[in-house]
Amino acid sequence: MKTRILLSSLVCGVLISGFARAKSAADLNLNTAASREKERIEEPRITALQNRSLPAFQQHQRESGLKKIFVEPKSAFIAGIGESQRLLVTGVYADGSLRDLSRQAGFSVADPDIAVVDQSGQLTSRGHGVTRVRVVISHIQASALVVVRERNNRDENYSFATDVAPIFSRMGCNASGCHGALNGQAGFKLSLFGYDPESDYQAIVKGGRRVNLENPEESLILQKPSFSIPHGGGQVLIKDSMEYLTLREWIAAGAPQGVSEGPHLQKLEVYPQDQRILTSLEQKQQLVVVGRFGDGREVDMTRQVRYIPSDESVVSVSPEGVVSAKRGGEANIMVRSLGAVGVARMAVVLRPPVINAAQWPRVNFIDDLVFEKLARLRMIPSARCTDSEFIRRVFLDVIGTLPAPEEVKAFLANRSPDRREQLIDSLFRRPEYADFWSLKWGDLFTNSPQFLYNATDYFQSWLRDSIRRNIPYDRFAQELITSSGPTYQALPTNFYV
Numbered sequence: 001m002k003t004r005i006l007l008s009s010l011v012c013g014v015l016i017s018g019f020a021r022a023k024s025a026a027d028l029n030l031n032t033a034a035s036r037e038k039e040r041i042e043e044p045r046i047t048a049l050q051n052r053s054l055p056a057f058q059q060h061q062r063e064s065g066l067k068k069i070f071v072e073p074k075s076a077f078i079a080g081i082g083e084s085q086r087l088l089v090t091g092v093y094a095d096g097s098l099r100d101l102s103r104q105a106g107f108s109v110a111d112p113d114i115a116v117v118d119q120s121g122q123l124t125s126r127g128h129g130v131t132r133v134r135v136v137i138s139h140i141q142a143s144a145l146v147v148v149r150e151r152n153n154r155d156e157n158y159s160f161a162t163d164v165a166p167i168f169s170r171m172g173c174n175a176s177g178c179h180g181a182l183n184g185q186a187g188f189k190l191s192l193f194g195y196d197p198e199s200d201y202q203a204i205v206k207g208g209r210r211v212n213l214e215n216p217e218e219s220l221i222l223q224k225p226s227f228s229i230p231h232g233g234g235q236v237l238i239k240d241s242m243e244y245l246t247l248r249e250w251i252a253a254g255a256p257q258g259v260s261e262g263p264h265l266q267k268l269e270v271y272p273q274d275q276r277i278l279t280s281l282e283q284k285q286q287l288v289v290v291g292r293f294g295d296g297r298e299v300d301m302t303r304q305v306r307y308i309p310s311d312e313s314v315v316s317v318s319p320e321g322v323v324s325a326k327r328g329g330e331a332n333i334m335v336r337s338l339g340a341v342g343v344a345r346m347a348v349v350l351r352p353p354v355i356n357a358a359q360w361p362r363v364n365f366i367d368d369l370v371f372e373k374l375a376r377l378r379m380i381p382s383a384r385c386t387d388s389e390f391i392r393r394v395f396l397d398v399i400g401t402l403p404a405p406e407e408v409k410a411f412l413a414n415r416s417p418d419r420r421e422q423l424i425d426s427l428f429r430r431p432e433y434a435d436f437w438s439l440k441w442g443d444l445f446t447n448s449p450q451f452l453y454n455a456t457d458y459f460q461s462w463l464r465d466s467i468r469r470n471i472p473y474d475r476f477a478q479e480l481i482t483s484s485g486p487t488y489q490a491l492p493t494n495f496y497v
Contacts, residue, residue: 065094069101069137071144072271073290076133077298078115078125080151085300087121087144088271088288089135095353096376098276100285106136115146158250159258161197161338162265162293166304167243169194169337170319171225171236178233186232195339197264205255216251242303263294268305268342270335275345277376278315278325287321287344289335305337315346330377351378387412390420398427400436434468441467 069091076085091101107117111131117123123133125148135142158164174180174190183189188210190200204221205211212219223229225237226244237244250256271288278285291301307317314329323333325348335342357375361384362368374381385393391411395403403411411423427433441463447456466476483493 066091066138066140067094068092069105069135069140069142071133071135071142072273072288073144073269075145075147076123078123078146078148079297079299081125081127081148083125083299085123085290085298086286086288086302087117087123087133087135088286089121089137089142090272091137097279098272098274099283100272100276101137102286104137108134108136109146110134114148158253158256160201160250160256161258162299163246163258164250165194165197165200166301166337167247168200170243170304170306172233172306173225173236174200191339193336193339193341197338201257205257211251211255213251213254216248219247219251222247222251263297265291265338265340266294267292268301268335268337268340270333270342270344272344275347275376276323277347277349278323279349281325281327281348281350283325285323285346287317287323287333287335289321289342291337291340301337305335305342308334308336309346310334314348347377349378354378354380387419391423394420394423394427398424398436399430399432400439401432428470431468434464437467438464 069089072088072090073085076087078085087102087107088100089102089105091099093099102121105121107119107121109115109117109123109131110133111129112126114127114129114131115123115125115133117133123146128148128150130148131146132143133146135144168174168190172178174192174194176192179185179188179190180192180194181189189203191197194200209218210220216222220229222237222244224231225233225235226239227235228239237247269290269292271290272285276285287302287307288300289302289305291299291304293299302321303319305321307319307321309315309317309331310333311329311331312326314326314331315333316324316326317333318324323344323346328348328350330345330347333344333346335344354375357371360367360371360381362371371381388408391403391408395401411419414422416422438460442460445459445463447459447463462479466479471479485493
């Protein structure tokens with residue numbers, strides 16, 4: 001039990017710190033054979049499915065084991081008449097896989113006087129009230145709640161903070177490498193990632209030719225991003241696109257600010273909320289982004305955010321939030337607007353599904369988590385490693401050094417069935433364990449004179465002692481956040497010095 005607890009604590013630390021290697025039997029005992037094999041691309045099937053009639057597609061669902069469907073978001077709260085919200089439909093298959101079926105589903109609304117829905121899953125409000133949208137694929141059904149509420153204290157046709165500012169986030173204008181830099185670019189500065197719409201409004205509207213109220217088409221905020229005139233950032237705005245037309249109409253309306261000091265965007269919720277896996281280069285995944293504002297409003301911002309893949313060689317994302325596969329791998333998609341950030345987790349797996357994953361030998365619950373992900377990514381662990389391989393790996397993973405020759409000989413001579421667990425326990429008791437992992441945590445916390453000035457020794461001492469005593473991670477975080485007192489006594493406070 002002690003080994004399991006220590007392993008669990010260690011893995012939690014690895015996950016929190018961002019290390020991708022789980023310190024469990026699954027990591028120490030097994031190699032990932034799939035990482036060495038060439039990716040095999042299965043025959044594209046999705047294109048043929050898209051060309052089939054709906055009845056043929058439904059027949060395919062029955063044959064391929066579609067078990068259920070669900071809708072995200074589960075509840076759509078729409079503020080005002082004429083506003084919209086996109087819905088995402090996901091199919092759950094017999095093998096546990098999840099697929100975006102939004103374009104294959106049939107939609108209907110119980111009360112069309114409250115809302116209507118098109119066949120892409122786009123809801124549009126028509127009246128105040130509560131109703132439900134029904135989704136059907138073959139014989140399988142699901143539903144979502146729709147609530148249309150009155151708009152809160154907003155009579156203006158436009159609000160800069162909610163209608164206009166997100167466009168600059170989507171184009172990347174307020175990024176740190178552009179006008180969101182400390183000193184801006186070319187005399188034009190925006191708040192970083194759009195966190196301050198008030199100052200951005202002043203910079204745009206009061207900045208000379210950036211907004212031309214008499215001739216909106218000659219406004220620099222239209223001409224430069226659309227590359228009608230030279231622009232160092234290239235073309236980031238398509239003429240006559242929805243964003244272009246919104247900016248032009250806003251300028252033509254007098255570039256109103258709307259409600260000054262209105263509610264701020266507090267959170268971006270990105271759907272799907274769990275990791276999605278694309279299993280062919282033709283498969284796509286729709287993202288839906290809902291912005292939650294301080295006044296309680298929920299707004300569909302799918303077309304108003306900027307999508308940034310962590311690895312553009314794995315996936316690409318259209319301005320409409322459609323993810324396309326490019327090659328095998330994993331990638332996170334950062335979603336950003338008005339200072340708020342969300343994340344979508346994606347993977348492209350072109351290998352065939354694994355079989356008999358339930359029969360893989362497990363030692364503890366950490367193996368369950370590792371094997372679950374391996375099966376999801378269609379990766380097959382190799383056979384159990386030899387004792388000589390194991391001792392080298394576990395020494396490097398736990399204490400960061402190679403074993404001495406006499407330690408190797410003693411371990412190989414040990415015939416006890418739990419010799420590996422014994423070795424793990426002994427390494428956790430060694431001082432090198434706390435030294436090695438406190439160094440890793442120190443790197444994560446940027447514990448250097450450049451950041452913590454003269455507090456590095458005090459803070460490093462607390463890290464080492466915390467790991468040596470194996471304190472739970474909730475207590476570790478609590479001490480780091482809430483400690484107070486003199487820095488030479490309350491050592492975690494040195495992180496803030």
